[in-house]
Amino acid sequence: MISERLIRQRPRLVTITRLHYQPLPRRLRFSSSESSKTASPSAVGTGVVSFAVGLAAGWALYRNGKSDKRAASLVTPTALTAPDLNELGVSDQVAYTKPPTLEDVTRQLNEHNFTVRGALGGIDRYDGAQLASNSPCEDAFVHGSFSNPFSTAGGGGKWMAWAVFDGHCGWQLSNLLKTQLMPFVRRSLADAKPTDDSDLSEEAVQQALKNSFTTLDDALVKSATSTIESDLPFAEKARRLEPAYAGACALLTLFDPESRKLHVASTGDCRAVLGQKAADGKWVTTALSEDCTGATPSEAARIKAQFPDEPDIVQGGRVWGLQPSRTFGDGMWKWTAALKKNLRYHFNGLSLPSRTRYKNYKDGPYVTAEPLVTTTRIPDPKEGRPSFLILATDGLWDTMSSEQAVDLVGKWYDRQQKGAVVEPEKQTEDFGPVILGWRQQCKYEERKATFRDDNAAVHLIRNGLGGADEEMVRGALAFRYPNSRDIRDDITVQVVFFGPVQ
Incomplete structure (x- = not known):
């Protein structure tokens, strides 16, 4: 039962009960119910005080350790007045949480947006945005500049x-990649630099990127045995194993x-x-991955x-139930059966893939972190x-689709x-009834295209949720985790506009 529940909770893992339905809906099934009525300011204030005291105590313990006397004093019970539940009132009517307004929609879509102008090296600007469906969001992203890996010292x-990183089976690995991938990439590129300062070929750059991905993944996955056999405290072992239990694209x-070369590793x-x-x-679309x-x-x-x-390894577009065929982490598709059993029994490892569902599953490893890499020259806008x-x-x-996204941004x-x-304000068009669920998930329709955002990434996300069909967008954001997973995934977008050579 535990293994089946785990499978249902993972959006990239095939379910048992929904195996024959397409498209596969997002899944996570249970959440705590909300209060039936909003608490009064005094009741909320009491709760805030209690929370603040607990938070301060916890931080002191984390920072100073249990032996710190100051921390010990903070955990001394504080006398509080019992909240007066009479203030919640007496009613036989449920007070529901209000759905998002149009202003709420715009605020939520722009909550994590950013725009960087005048970036180095022929970049006119780039925009980014993120909209969560999972809680916490399992996506992550990174952007910025770094020293030319092939330049001479100081030059x-x-x-x-x-x-962008898309986590599954948790957020832990995508969050780790946000800070750990670039150091491995920089190290690998530096190691590939020719000793005679000659130019590095495209093939050598691509191989260096592949090496950086696989080296980092090996450090996360192949270290499992040495980790559990080490003398580290149990809590330290658990934290080191945690990213490999999860996965990330x-x-x-x-x-x-x-050189105006764009290298893409995926x-x-x-x-x-x-x-x-x-x-x-017209705008032409070219796939880079x-x-x-x-x-x-x-x-x-x-x-x-x-x-x-x-012969049964790939079924329904999945590798023993896993949708991505190349990923970071996902140790359960890379470790031996003996190691997985040890991790399951002693270190809370996942029981995936299910041997009940996949009887012919052996040891693998079935997926790899080695990326597909392409190199494309970006023309100077002066070339027209x-x-x-x-x-x-x-x-x-x-x-x-890719073509629709390019058309929208173009x-x-x-x-x-x-x-x-x-675009100027105009009367909202009636697009008919809103349907969101197994029959229809969030999708872009050209007739509903809208141009009301000054951030290109937000522009794409809004149109993906319904665009000018404001009731569709409101409906998409009215569903919160875990119900939102049946109609939309976490969405992270970056759009880069190339400028002329400086």
Whole structure:
């Protein structure tokens, strides 16, 4: 029963009860109910005081340790007045939480947005935004500049980097990648630098990126045995194992302003696409990454060829129930049966994949963190071809195609160039009844396209939730975790607009 419940709780893992339904809905099933009525200010105040005291005590213990006398004094029970529950009133009517208003919608969509202008090395601007469905959000992202890995000491310019991470079976690994991936990437690129200061080939850069991904993943996954056999305290062992219990797809893009080469490394189903304006004024879409899942023919063929004696390994577009075919972590698809049993019994490891469901499952490892890497030259806008990069977790691509995303950003860009930041106010159109559930999840429809946001990433997210159909967008955001997982995933988007060579 525990294993079945764990499977149901993981959006990237196939369920037992819903195996034959498409599309697979998001799943997480239980949450605590809300209070039936809002508490009075005095009751809330009492709770806040109690919470603050507990928080202060906990922080003191964390910072100073149990032996600290100051911490001990903080945990001394404080005399509080019992809250007066009469203030909640007497009623046979349920007071429900209000759904989001249109202002709430805009506020929520922009809660984590950012815009960076005048970045180094021919970047005009880049926008980003994130909308959570899970709680906590299982997506993460990183952006910024770093020293040219191939320049001589003290010389050379800087490269730019943008990345998005899509976690599953928890947020722990995506959150770790946010701080740990770039150091491994920089180290790997530095190690690949020729000793004679000659130029490094594209193939060598791509191999360095592959090495950085697999080296980091090995440090997380292959260290499990040494971790549990070490003399570390149990709590330390648990924290070191935690990221490998989870999994994460990763999409990293690096831009060298000098060569104007964009390197894209991808594991899983995050996606990068390039939009370029053609001579006729239309925007052309170029895929910079390939979805790495069991549903991708090339990936399915690769895995079946690697495990020819396991014909059932890829079923329903999944690798023994796991949707991504290349991921960080996901130790349960990489460890031996003996190690998994040890971890399950003694270190709270997951019982996945289920041997009840997958009787022919052996030891693997069945998935890898080695990314697919591409290199593309970005033309200078002076050449007459403006271009932009969209990178996003699959939460966006569940709602629209690559071509639709490029079209939306292209039209948004054209409006920006004309000085029309947002469209003028207009009467809301009646798009019919709102349906969200197994019959219809959030999706973009061209007839509902809207241009009301001055952040390109927010613009994409809003249109993916319903666009100009304001009731559809309100409905999408009215559902909160865990119910929201049946209609939308965590969504993280970054949009990069390339400028002229400086």
